[in-house]
Amino acid sequence: MKAIQFDQFGGPDVLQLREVDDPEARPGQVLVRVHAASVNPVDTKIRQGNDYGIEPPIILGYDAAGVVEAVGDGVDDLRVGDEVFYTPDLTANGTYAEYHAADAGHVVVKPDTLSMEEAAAVPLAACTAWQALVTRCRLEVGELVLIHGGGGVGHVAVQIAHAAGAEVVVVGNAEMEDTLLDLGADRFVDYESGDFVAEVDDLSCGLGANVVFDTVGGDTLVQSVPALAEFGRMATIVGDAGGGLGQAYRKNGTVHLVMMQRDGGMLDQIATLVDRGLLRPLVADVLPLEDAAEAHRRIEAGGVHGKLVLSTGA
Secondary structure, three states, X not given: OEEEEEOOOOOHHHOEEEEOOOOOOOOOEEEEEEEEXXXXXXXXXXXXOOOOOOOOOEEOOOOEEXXXXXXXXXXXXXXXXXXXXXXXXXXXXXXXXXXXXXXXXHOEEOOOOOOHHHHHOXXXXXXXXXXXXXXXXXXXXXXXXXXXXXXXXXXXXXXXXHHOOOEXXXXXXXXXXXXXXXXXXXXXXXXXXXXXXXXXXXXXXXXXXXXXXXXXXXXXXXXXXXXEEEEEEEEEOOOOOOOHHHHHHHHOOEEEEOOOOOOHHHHHHHHHHHHOOOXXXXXXXXXXXXXXXXXXXXHHHOOOOOEEEEEOOO
């Protein structure tokens, strides 16, 4: 099969289109003919050599949509021909490939309302946002959530929070204002010129945000403590609370460091939101598989609004 693989860590140019052996479905797995795989920031970090415990040769890709080609022993809820989507574990055998062997517990039937390219843009971003907002912060109806970042994870988080019945303030790029408001945000704040503390204060009548979700990093959590309600919850997916742990103490706050865990049951719930018209992914562009290096360059340059997706041409 054709796959994008690299033998050493480095820049986007290390990504090479190659012929590699087809994988096989082991017990508890399904073999998926990959139609589309989205590109995520974690892909670029692994390629650069950040410590994820994965050594070359590596095939990246941790989102996919495709068709089940074969079913391993012990798999009862998926059939050959099922159209599916999923986010696999972080391993050296990812989804930038024509075929991928996935643990069946991670794989869910794709919503009919999504194309393969749209479906591939959903799993990792949506599961990350769901775990931060629903599983960890336990967002409730009527609460106020402050979301930093309107990109791949952020734009999905806005929709999940809106569907949960929360009020949403999102901080993002000015070019995304209309889109994020259309997706369910109640207030938008320009990250360059806006004052999100004042916006939260106005919307909450001075009580603050019950939940703060950081997809950006840096000192975002520290800057957000003045906007946090007493006993509020904060979550970050960038691996560094940036001093937010100590600062949140002033508000009796709780800080969650979120590393997304794969769970087909959770993705099933997300698929239900899609089917009900409550969640839709933003696909910025679809590129052929062989242009994976260009997709990485665009991710690292910034300014991509939505998800970049690689198509295998299946």
